[in-house]
Amino acid sequence: MENGGGANSKRESMQSIPIDEVLSKSHLPVDAFVCLASGKFLMVAKAGAAVETLGKFKERGVDRLFVRLEDYLSLVQKSVEEAASSLGVADDSRKFASVRDAVGSVYREIGDIGFDEEVFGHVKLVNHSTLSLMAKTPKMSELILKLDRLPGDGVKHAMMVSLTAAMLGVGHGWVKPGTIEKLALGGLLHDVGQARLPQNILDKPFHALSSDEQVILKGHSDVGAQLLAQAKSTPEDVILMVQEHHEYADGSGFPRGLKNLQISPLSKVVILANSFVDRMEKYSQEPASERAHLALERITKHEAHLFDREALRALLRIFPGFEKGKIAG
Numbered sequence: 001m002e003n004g005g006g007a008n009s010k011r012e013s014m015q016s017i018p019i020d021e022v023l024s025k026s027h028l029p030v031d032a033f034v035c036l037a038s039g040k041f042l043m044v045a046k047a048g049a050a051v052e053t054l055g056k057f058k059e060r061g062v063d064r065l066f067v068r069l070e071d072y073l074s075l076v077q078k079s080v081e082e083a084a085s086s087l088g089v090a091d092d093s094r095k096f097a098s099v100r101d102a103v104g105s106v107y108r109e110i111g112d113i114g115f116d117e118e119v120f121g122h123v124k125l126v127n128h129s130t131l132s133l134m135a136k137t138p139k140m141s142e143l144i145l146k147l148d149r150l151p152g153d154g155v156k157h158a159m160m161v162s163l164t165a166a167m168l169g170v171g172h173g174w175v176k177p178g179t180i181e182k183l184a185l186g187g188l189l190h191d192v193g194q195a196r197l198p199q200n201i202l203d204k205p206f207h208a209l210s211s212d213e214q215v216i217l218k219g220h221s222d223v224g225a226q227l228l229a230q231a232k233s234t235p236e237d238v239i240l241m242v243q244e245h246h247e248y249a250d251g252s253g254f255p256r257g258l259k260n261l262q263i264s265p266l267s268k269v270v271i272l273a274n275s276f277v278d279r280m281e282k283y284s285q286e287p288a289s290e291r292a293h294l295a296l297e298r299i300t301k302h303e304a305h306l307f308d309r310e311a312l313r314a315l316l317r318i319f320p321g322f323e324k325g326k327i328a329g
């Protein structure tokens with residue numbers, strides 16, 4: 001019955017969901033697994049089974065179940081399509097492929113980097129909340145799917161920043177699920193304003209832009225914040241994270257040149273998450289664990305003045321292998 005493969009090769013191909021959410025349905029839509037102490041996954045119910053059979057796991061203290069990532073993403077895609085059709089919005093199912101690819105590749109990368117297993121499991125639950133919210137909110141799916149227009153791999157970058165911000169929140173010791181979910185959402189949507197910029201500006205490297213074009217590009221933080229404010233249900237904290245994601249603690253960022261004390265607490269985390277992922281992307285030729293090491297070294301030794309100290313400490317904490325690392329300055 002075991003789902004084959006080594007524990008490490010499997011954990012990034014499984015998605016955790018709260019057991020209460022599964023128990024609230026009448027039948028299981030997909031096969032369900034529990035994670036054994038060995039790290040391997042054991043199938044406990046097949047698709048179509050009545051969920052009552054899983055109640056005994058909750059009684060034994062199991063608070064989450066696992067489903068195959070591919071099954072899970074098909075379910076999210078179905079919800080996105082249903083939400084879109086109920087509101088008469090254009091069918092975005094084809095575009096959902098970019099979200100599907102991004103989740104798969106970011107999970108693999110996080111697995112390869114070697115984050116703490118517990119942090120990874122926690123973050124998958126948060127990603128589940130974010131994707132569920134996206135599936136239920138056509139306006140939000142529309143914004144996220146727009147990231148596909150960005151140069152490089154916009155959706156993957158957004159997903160990586162989202163999960164890194166959530167992990168940093170956990171590293172901070174913040175325990176409220178709502179706080180971690182806001183971080184994940186702010187991380188996912190941070191560059192959404194770029195999707196409104198002219199394509200010819202998006203396609204050029206920053207140094208090739210004229211000074212006017214640079215001003216337009218730097219406006220994407222405010223444009224993104226405005227887009228989210230129009231979506232009405234977006235929490236104020238999330239709008240601030242989008243507006244402030246390029247500010248730096250020493251005041252050298254944009255658009256307002258805010259200093260650390262003026263930057264909102266959750267934005268400080270998204271700023272670091274975005275910069276960390278950016279730096280990792282610059283070392284794309286290196287293996288995942290090496291990329292993370294190089295990015296961490298660059299940030300803690302040469303760029304520490306740009307970031308909030310507590311956020312930097314949280315970053316060191318979520319990399320067990322770097323615990324003894326020093327922050328310069």
Ligand SMILES: [Fe+2]
Binds near residue numbers: 220
């Ligand atoms: Fe940005």
